[in-house]
Amino acid sequence: MIEVNNLTKRFGDFTAVDNVSFSVNRGELFALLGPNGAGKSTTIKMLTTLLKPTSGKLKLNGLDVVKDPDAVRRSFGIVFQDPSLDTDLTAYENMELHGIMYGVAKKELAPRIEELLRLVELWERRNSFVKTFSGGMKRRLEIARGLLHHPKVLFLDEPTLGLDTQTRHLLWSYVDSLTKEKAMTVLFTTHYLEEAESNAHRIAIIDHGKLIAIGSASELKKSTGTDSLEQAYLELTGSEIREEEVDAHEAWRSIRRARNMR
Amino acid sequence: MRTVYILWLRQIKRYFRSRSRIVGAIGQPLLFLLALGYGLGSVYKAAGRGNYLQFLVPGIMAQTVLFSSMFYGAMIIIDRQFGFLKETLVVPVSRFKIMIGGALGGATTAVIQGSLVFFISLAIGFRPHNWIMTLVALVFMCALALAITSFSSGIGSFVQDMQGFQAINQFLVFPLYFLSGALYPLNNVPTWLRIIAEINPISYTVDALRWAMLGTTKFGLRADILAMSITLVVLMTFGTIRFRHIRD
Ligand SMILES: Nc1ncnc2c1ncn2[C@@H]1O[C@H](COP(=O)(O)OP(=O)(O)OP(=O)(O)O)[C@@H](O)[C@H]1O
Ligand SMILES: [Mg+2]
Numbered sequence: 034m035i036e037v038n039n040l041t042k043r044f045g046d047f048t049a050v051d052n053v054s055f056s057v058n059r060g061e062l063f064a065l066l067g068p069n070g071a072g073k074s075t076t077i078k079m080l081t082t083l084l085k086p087t088s089g090k091l092k093l094n095g096l097d098v099v100k101d102p103d104a105v106r107r108s109f110g111i112v113f114q115d116p117s118l119d120t121d122l123t124a125y126e127n128m129e130l131h132g133i134m135y136g137v138a139k140k141e142l143a144p145r146i147e148e149l150l151r152l153v154e155l156w157e158r159r160n161s162f163v164k165t166f167s168g169g170m171k172r173r174l175e176i177a178r179g180l181l182h183h184p185k186v187l188f189l190d191e192p193t194l195g196l197d198t199q200t201r202h203l204l205w206s207y208v209d210s211l212t213k214e215k216a217m218t219v220l221f222t223t224h225y226l227e228e229a230e231s232n233a234h235r236i237a238i239i240d241h242g243k244l245i246a247i248g249s250a251s252e253l254k255k256s257t258g259t260d261s262l263e264q265a266y267l268e269l270t271g272s273e274i275r276e277e278e279v280d281a282h283e284a285w286r287s288i289r290r291a292r293n294m295r
Numbered sequence: 296m297r298t299v300y301i302l303w304l305r306q307i308k309r310y311f312r313s314r315s316r317i318v319g320a321i322g323q324p325l326l327f328l329l330a331l332g333y334g335l336g337s338v339y340k341a342a343g344r345g346n347y348l349q350f351l352v353p354g355i356m357a358q359t360v361l362f363s364s365m366f367y368g369a370m371i372i373i374d375r376q377f378g379f380l381k382e383t384l385v386v387p388v389s390r391f392k393i394m395i396g397g398a399l400g401g402a403t404t405a406v407i408q409g410s411l412v413f414f415i416s417l418a419i420g421f422r423p424h425n426w427i428m429t430l431v432a433l434v435f436m437c438a439l440a441l442a443i444t445s446f447s448s449g450i451g452s453f454v455q456d457m458q459g460f461q462a463i464n465q466f467l468v469f470p471l472y473f474l475s476g477a478l479y480p481l482n483n484v485p486t487w488l489r490i491i492a493e494i495n496p497i498s499y500t501v502d503a504l505r506w507a508m509l510g511t512t513k514f515g516l517r518a519d520i521l522a523m524s525i526t527l528v529v530l531m532t533f534g535t536i537r538f539r540h541i542r543d
Contacts, residue, residue, distance in 0.1 A: 081385050083543050107387040116378040121309050133301045134386040 034059045034186055034218040035080065040089035042075050042242075049075045051242035052089070057235075060216040062208070064223065064233035068270055072242040073222045074114050077188050080220075081111050094185050110135070112179035114190040114222075116171065120164035124155050124174050127163060128181060135182035149177040152203060168195050176204055183211065189221035193228060205232050230262040240270045298388045299396040306370075306400025310407075317408075320366070324359045324412045328352070328419065331478065344480065352416040353432070353504035354477030357439065360409040361497065364440045365468055367401030368447025369460055381543045394448050394538040401447075402440035409436045424510040432507035435523065439500045442527040445534030452541035477501045481513060496526040 035057040042050040050072040057063040065073050078084040080091060082102040091098035094108040118127055128146045137145060150156040153173035163171060172195050179187065189208070193201045209232065211217040223229055229236050230250045237247040246253055246269050250262050257268040310316065332348040339347035374380040383393055413421075413429070423429050454460045474488065475497035481489060492498045499514060499522035506512040506519065514522070 083381060083384060103387070103389065106385055109385075111385055113378070113381055115381075117382045119305070119374075119379045120377065121312060122305065126305075126308070130301055130305060131382070131386075133297050134383075134388050136387070 034061070034094060035063075035220060036090070036092040037076070037080070038090040038092075040076065040079065040091060041087045042072070042079060042084065043087045048242050050079070050086075050239075053239065053242070053244045055237050055244060055247055057218055057220055059218055060212050061234050062212050062219045062221075062232055064221055064229040064236045065239065066222065066224075066226070066229055066236055066266065067239040071239045073239065074190055076239075077111070077190050077220070077222070081109060081188060082106060108184060109186040109188060110179055110182060110184035111188040112175050112190060112192050114194070116175075118163050118171055118175060118178075121162065123160050123162055124150065124166070125159040127174060128178055131178045132181050135184075137182050145181060149180055152207065153177045153200060169197060169200075172196055173200055176200075180207065180211070183215055183217065186218045186220070187211070189219065191222050191224065193223060193225060201228070208232075226261075226263045226266055236262070238266065238269055245269055299392050299399070302383075302393060302396025303400040303403070306367075306397060307403060309370075310400075310404040316366075317411075320359065320363050320408050321411055321415070323362070324355045325415060327355050327358065327478075328412075328416060332419070348416075348419070348421055349509060350480070350505075351478065352413070352421045353508050354475075354501050355416070356409045356412050356432070356436065357475070357477055357497065357501045357504055358472060359412045360405045360436050360439050361443055361468065361472060362464075363405035363408045364401060364443030365447045365464055367398065367405070367444040368449075368451035368454075369457065370401065371397070371448060371451030372454065372457055372460055375455070375543065380541075384541065384543055390539045390541070391535055394445070394534060398441065398444040398448050398534065401444040402437065405440040405444065406433070406436050409440075423508045428507045428510075432504050435500060435503045435507060438523050438527055442496075442523075442530040445527075446530040447534075449530075449534040449537035452537045471495050471497050474498075475501050476513070496522060499523055499526070 037056065038054050040050055040053045041048065053072075053076065065076065067073050075084065079086045080093060080098060082098060082105055085099060093105050096105050096108065098105050119130070122130070125146065128150065129142065132142045132146065147156065150159055153176060155170060155174055155177065158166070158170070163174065166174065172192075176192055176196075179189065179192075187208075192204060196204070205228065208219055212219055221233075233250070235247065235249050236253060238245050238253075246256070248256070250265075253262065253265045253269075254260060257265040259265045259268055328348070328351065332351050336347040339345070339350070344350070371380065374383070386393075410433070413432075423432075450460065450463055454463065474491045475495050476492050477497070481492050481498070484492075493514075499519045502512055502514050503516065503519035503523060506516050512519065
């Protein structure tokens with residue numbers, strides 16, 4: 034359903050995604066794991082027509098992503114890692130706009146919106162402006178919106194970031210039923226390894242833009258001789274902190290330094 | 296069609312929900328009308344040119360539509376900054392429909408603003424020469440609004456930040472507006488100024504609005520309509536092409 038062949042993306046002379054190849058089968062729940070800055074979101078952006086690859090081939094639902102972006106857009110849905118709501122509209126209006134853009138039939142639209150807003154427990158707040166929502170509520174709305182139409186391929190980029198445990202469980206059981214009942218293909222990223230371990234059929238691990246391992250959770254554990262996915266992951270990616278996090282630490286330290294000087 | 300409609304509606308809703316935008320966009324033209332209209336009225340009259348307020352109102356209406364329409368491009372940049380733009384760029388709707396839905400919405404709000412200025416002008420003493428003809432003025436305002444919202448969507452698709460967008464407003468749109476004859480007659484101006492005015496598309500809209508509301512024209516109605524049609528086609532083509540290459 035998804036085919037990635039020798040995919041590379043450079044920003045200037047920095048290589049964010051480095052010759053990555055993998056494929057995802059129809060109905061599969063596939064996890065893309067890796068430390069901060071590994072290139073997960075960049076890979077998803079290329080698969081979803083938002084970025085052009087520097088080189089390599091990308092196919093989705095049998096269609097060439099670069100050559101035929103319009104047809105490809107009809108085949109997938111996505112929940113972005115970064116915010117993507119119109120905060121000047123209400124929750125309901127955001128859902129409605131999305132449904133209409135994805136061509137959800139008129140008589141299906143209202144019941145579908147109600148079902149999903151109830152699922153994420155935002156139905157009572159449907160007429161509130163999104164700018165009045167908490168971070169987690171916005172995230173729940175984005176999840177509901179991503180599930181509103183039923184695409185062949187669904188991308189979830191850190192969908193559970195900032196979500197409470199209840200909503201995380203709801204999300205995964207809903208996604209699981211979609212893969213089973215509609216044979217929907219799902220590619221997701223997460224930093225909660227237990228989510229990948231208990232939900233993903235297969236897992237790919239990338240680091241510094243390179244694919245370093247791929248297989249089911251038990252295969253990854255076996256090949257590294259570890260007994261949890263977390264240990265296998267640390268074995269594969271090493272335990273040093275990545276650039277971005279170091280930067281965050283550095284920033285935090287300089288803030289404190291500035292405070293102490295006062 | 297549903298997609299174009301819902302994108303149009305989004306702009307309309309955002310407009311009516313933002314009282315500050317309505318008031319702000321009326322404030323500036325009102326200031327021009329009062330400060331210039333009353334300030335220069337006597338000079339204008341002394342020069343034997345009649346009532347300056349009458350002359351000024353079509354120009355200020357064009358100004359309102361022009362800058363309100365430019366604001367639509369800023370909305371695209373705001374959408375990019377708030378992240379909503381990504382959502383519209385992955386939907387299975389052609390770039391043309393996405394552009395035109397938003398641009399029509401932006402154009403509608405710009406024409407509403409222009410009409411509000413018209414009613415304010417009536418309140419401070421402006422009188423059109425023929426009431427039916429004000430409907431023709433409405434058509435001209437629509438043409439200008441759609442041309443400029445298309446243009447500003449084109450600009451918004453490749454200018455990444457507000458500073459860049461403001462620069463285009465400052466160095467292109469403001470000069471074109473000031474040199475369009477909206478604020479003063481183009482008779483007896485230096486040749487270079489006259490030439491700029493004659494190749495400036497805004498001049499023709501201003502002139503067409505004067506034709507509809509005052510019954511006077513400098514370039515002639517046919518030249519006005521021809522120039523406005525060319526401007527509309529060129530700017531819609533520009534907007535459509537630029538928007539096709541929009542990046543998040
Ligand atoms: N537009 C861009 N210009 C320059 N560099 C970029 C751009 N987008 C991403 N990068 C760089 O590419 C690398 C990969 O980024 P990406 O967002 O794909 O990481 P990620 O795996 O999703 O990480 P995270 O877990 O933090 O979301 C990072 O080093 C990032 O700085
Ligand atoms: Mg990411």
